[in-house]
Amino acid sequence: MSTSTPPDTLSRRVLRYAHAQGTGRSQFPTPAQVAEASGPLPDGAAGAPGAALPYGTTELLERAAFPAGRVTGADRPQERALLAAFGLQRAELTNPYFEHRALPSVRSLFPVHAFLTGEGPARVLDVHRHALTELPGTARDTARRVLLAGRYTRLPAFYGPLRGTLTELELGISLRALAVGLELFGVRGRLTLPASGGSLGELGLADGEWSWPLTIDLAEPAEPAGSGAEPPETEGARVGDQLRAAALPDPSLDEILAVNRTQAALGTTAPAPLTPAIPQGAAARDLSWAEALWERGSGRMPRGLTGMAGRLRQVSRGSLAGAAAWAAVPPPGELLRRVAEHVNVTVAVQATDGFEDGVHRLTGGRLLPHRPGPGALAALERDYGYHLAPGNGCDVRHASAVWFCSVRQHELVDELGPGAWTLAQYVAGWITQGLCLNAAAHGLYARPARAFDGLAVQRPLGLAPDETVLLSVISGTPRFNGLPLDLRL
Template sequence: AEPVEDRLGRALVTAFGPQRREPENPYNDHRPYASPRCLFPVHAFVDGGAGMPWRLLEPDRHALTGAPAAPARNVVLTGRYTTVPPAYQWFRGSLIAIELGFVLRALSLGLELFDVPARLRLPGRDAHGLLPALGLEDAWAWSLPFVVELDDGGGVQAREADSVPAPPAHLARTDPALAELIRVNREQTYDGAPAPLTTAVPAGLGPSATVPDWAELLWRRHSGRMPRALHGMSGRRRKVPAEALDSAARWLSVPPPGRELAIAFEALTVTAVVQGVAGQADGVHRLRDGAARLLRADTTAPERLEEQYGYGVSPVNGCGIRDAPLTVFLSVRTRELFERLGTAGWGAVQHAAGWAAHGLCLSAAASGLFARPVRAFKEIPTQRVLGLDPDEMIVLSVVVGVPQDTGGALLDLRL
């Protein structure tokens, strides 16, 4: 019964608002979605009405910058590349693209829970001109924006082409990787019409046996806790019910909105290394259309996967891959994808992978498990463990494990 602008505010806080602080965790604070190193480079901007400045969502304050204005009609999602340390070089582009997929599903869920109808407008050829309108001094350093239009809104008008923000001239010399990834991002434009945000949740999803409601589900999502400010993830070997794999497969079958993102999502191959799941053989499985199918029985696959992971067990790092009941890989045949989508395929498949992985994170939380998105597996040896062909690129992986009780405090930041 609340006005739509109040429901939009609640949806934004649901999607972005900090959930908790873990004093022992080197990465704080934790939101409802995963982010590399908890950097949260993707931000939401809300329009202030005709002729009024855009307002930045400040998740810590549960508020927007600036003075109250007319009811919002649009939300813009864009990522700041310079938030990610320069040592990541070209990988900064992929991290932003993947997180946009995470955030899109998180926001879609929030809008769905509070009954705020909306449409997604992917970046078109004129999207470059919208960045200066957001009031960003470094507009050149931000990704092309996703626009979420409320159903009573009229869309966003970009500025003229001559206002397109250009990187500073010295960037090609001082940070050539950043200059190049920005150039590539500006080519990631789409031709599709705005698409309705339908659902982020599998149809007919039953109640969780361990989580009573959505607020608790978002609170419980985590990526595997370590004690005493150590890095990595800790897990333990334990048999898990069949529901954990069934739920994961169903969450991974919900496509993102937008024609191009849906095409990229359909092109993804989902392969899971499974162990200790009731009713399922240990080995390599293919997840498709909401179900899992055994490709090859292999009890050694989890241990061999851990050998190919870039951050193994050490005095300062934990690694729970060999004990994980599910390790999921999202891969794509890039040549076939680019034949269908052209240059837009590069960004679209990473957005689609982020959308899929966030669904897997929520599925894991509902099953009492942790889910850790990673990009640290050695590509070619991992292809061999999974039985992938040499032309299949692994876009993103998610380790789903049984959490250990580290005994650390969890401080509630929701109120």
């Protein structure tokens, strides 16, 4: 996409894209498109040589108390940090989306991949082989970096333009997960936001289906990605471009890519230290980091049914205060923090010690009453897209809290430019992963969702008429435990 496009044209395109997924999504219906999702690894990586990752990371994390404990003196700490962030945790054999990691993902598809450079060809984290798999044909790079890139085509095509938002939300979730993993193992990182797609060529990724990567330097900052000569096209990129050329036209994917590339208008930003991603505070229970990561879940149903079921119970004050502390941790870098100032965090609460039932707003790191009164969660269930049915569970009314990240997109784009819409997804994802980890520490599930009717929830939540919900997180006590199979190594 040309960076010479007038800013007002870019802004209108981004705002229409945002409106069609939020308050106005019913006005812009997208025809269902049936297509196979991309595979779990980048093109060309399957069957490529791989270097085994270290074993015993779980045992090290078992010695670190949640949340203040850290692992010191571990061998290969950078790779162990990757495992803590993205490694397999368990398979839930009665769950239709059975693969679970320390972070949530749409239908357990995990469209975001972690790439590592610095020792020979670029490598991708392959959790199923417990290895770092080489990307054939990529150039050797001496800079030790982790790059996080999302593959839009990993999600089914019937999601339409929502594939863009969901993938970029997961990029924010993945960034928080990686920051936590690096902090646990004492590894310092510096984040660079994407201003171009140069790194896609370095990794051999097809420009037509991947997001621009987030770059985390693990050593001295290297020369900014994309400077100098263009990297050579690799076999993986050629295969991906050929497959896309042979597929049916996908206007929604073209729109997704155009909106993601508006980050170029933000300009190049200086690398920002990954500031502490873990808030200070005591855990609700005596548990380790290994247990907290293991227990992270999105709610369950029995017998392979979809959705979630819970039971209403009185929960401790710490479960909500702890969640507020995790949500209040700012993302790294000045630009993301400026975007975060526009992201409102609202929570509907019931049956929680020390908090009145009703809607609260996160302000200055504290939850303040916004719309007090009972019945908020029952009202929200009526506005949830996946209703209670013989084959699906829906138990919003029995949750302890439902969190919402929202933004006034016109104000955001007017002040910071069209690229800020994508950055707002990163911020919402960053907050969401914190809520998920806190919930696990308190024996609760935390289910990220984009299924609430954005227009309908404005009234019960007290949102502004032009405020769009980026992401919600439903948190409560699970009714079913399922049958887990431990996959940790």
